[in-house]
Amino acid sequence: MKPWLLPLISGLALGQDFTERGFLDTTGTFYPQAAPGDSGHALGEALFRYEAFYKVTPRLRFAGGIDARTDSHRQVEREAGLAWWDRNRQRTALEVRRLIATFSAGKLTVEAGKQFIRWGRTDILTPTDRFAPRDYLNVVENDFLAITAARVTYGSLANSIELVFSPRLTPSRVPLLNQRWAGPAAALAINEARPDFPGGPQFGARWNHIGSTAEYALSFYNGYDHQPLYRAALPTVQRFYPQMRMYGGDVAIPLSLFTFKAEAAYFTSTNKQSDEYVLYVAQLERQAGEWFLVGGYTGQAVTLGRSTQGFSPERGFTRAFTAHAGYTIDTNRSLALEAAVRQDAHGAWVKAEYSEAFGQHWRMTVGYVWIYGSDADFLGQFHRNSSAILDLRYSF
Amino acid sequence: MRALTGALIAAAIAYGQEARQIVEESQRRARANSQRYEGDLEVIGAGSKVSRKTWESARIGSFGNSKTVLRFTAPSEVKGVALLVINHRDRSSDQWMWTPAVGRDRRIALQDRSTRFFGTDFSFEDLEERDADQYDYRLTGEEPQDGAACWVIEARPRQGKTSQYTLSRIWIRKDNYVAAQYENMVKDQVARRLHQSVIENVQGIWTARRLEITDVRRNSRTILRIEKLAYNIPLKDDDFTVLGLRREQ
Secondary structure (H helix, E strand, O other): OOOOHHHHHHHHHHOOOEEEEEEEEEEEEEOOOOEOOEOOOEEEEEEEEEEEEEEEEOOEEEEEEEEEEEEOOOOEOOOOOEEOOOOOOOEOOEEEEEEEEEEEEOOEEEEEEEEOOOOOOOOOOOOOOOOOOEEOOOOOOOEEOOEEEEEEEEEOOOEEEEEEEEOOOOOOEOOOOOOHHHHHHHHOOOEEOOOEOOOOOEEEEEEEEEOOOOEEEEEEEEEEOOOOEEEEEOOEEEEEOOEEEEEEEEEEEEOOOOEEEEEEEEEEOOOOOOOEEEEEEEEEEEEEOOEEEEEEEEEEEEEEOOOOOEOOHHHHOOOEEEEEEEEEOOOOEEEEEEEEEEOOOOEEEEEEEEEEEEOOOEEEEEEEEEEEEOOOOOOHHHHHHOEEEEEEEEEO | OHHHHHHHHHHHHHHHHHHHHHHHHHHHHOOOOEEEEEEEEEEEOOOOOEEEEEEEEEEEOOOOOOEEEEEEEEOHHHOOOEEEEEOOOOOOOEEEEEEOOOOEEEEOOHHHOOOEOOOOOOEOHHHOOOOHHHEEEEEEEEOOEOOEOEEEEEEEEOOOOOOOOOEEEEEEEOOOOOEEEEEEEEOOEEEEEEEEEEEEEEOOEEEEEEEEEEEOOOOEEEEEEEEEEEEOOOOOHHHOOHHHHHHHO
């Protein structure tokens, strides 16, 4: 018998620590206004997610999950097959959400496989979160995408260092050109050429310190921007993902009334079409009674502008005041309000949500997203996409 | 007059020392290297609306230097949400919450500890350990609880101990030194009352298996039933870290 099979078999024999969870989520989104290139007023989506966790031995664990989805608006592919790399234009109907093996021994933890890696401390914008591409098909409602990587963490509670190596870029998913979230571009007759994905790997390191009075981290990333720039030879455009290097830091300091959080990152690139810039966030956070309040400012300073057209919600959400307020009505019901308002008032996004749980498994959420502004503003360009949302979820 | 004052002070000091000794004896008898249990929670809201939750609790160490991880196992939508509490002898605990849905941990700031923990009537502060050294004690009398004779002790947080409560009254049973009830006051009003009952001897440690906490101001209460309780089991210190929270998902 292979020696490496022993712990697996012994774990199975003991039936140790197997847990699972998941949900079936159905969402209806209703747009009062038609948008350029997209006259649809209603969108229906369904997502089934299953995740399983298995602790083979105290040192070795596996976690895996799959997503199965469909929709009424062709944001989801209709082809069958299990996807892994998340490089498709549309969402895939069946996808490995994650599959990861975790080995830990003392202060060392090694995680390998398709996984979620979150860096940073702030909420609405996290400039140092470089291994966290997102699904931006509906720009303002975005989920994270897992990446394929090896992650090594060494350290204690007070100090830890993390090294991440990813052999291949997982890009953020961008809006479909024939749909309303492409903004004014949806009205143009544009052909999209096959994207130019980079071939090289990505690497990152983060040192994190937890002290009694503050937590802070320094981070470094060398790889590619997961948000694309465009090469244009109209009517044809092509996405490409420029080289990126990031130097970042984040801090959280509990003060007497609020917790102060800040995060900043400086981005450079060897690509002659890519800007060099600084993104920064400062926010105050407070939990008081049934309220959870966050307010802050997101900023950007361009140190070298090259004016290439791109799609970057991260930069698009900067130069804005952001706020989040949550109120727990009782153990089953809650209210939430989120907002981002550009400092020049040319764009604003406000989301209000009411959520109620029924029994042990069901939750209903109703909400309204209001978007205001001008076509020239990143947020404002989606002003025809204000929408009402009804979501029903069965969790297990 | 001076003699009377001196006698009163001496009596007060003696009562204070006696109160501390009772609390220390209570903690000594509950001492274990580790503890694990499954908690079944019933949250009964002001409108008698009932919701159920379950969590698994693991603790390593004992009073003064213990670490605890609470991880929800139900309802399904909060499965995996976890809280790490690291207690200190000389100051308030450090706490982090892990939310798998966002894949990030969040430190619970001291000023946020009066907030209810995930829809239960326990506040974050109620989930930390009460080390004897962080309070001044005074024995105020005797009063039975659930038919058992108890000492009634007042505990005031010492300077340096951040607490939402200005004063706690603790009923400690004389027969087994288990705390039968806590009344936690904000100014002169009772804010939360924790009643501990169904006291059983588990591996030589008298332990309350039913905890009922009432948020008096909200008129809401949570009953925690402790199942599958075990002491002195092998646990790894590395699992009681922020990284450990993430590893366990």
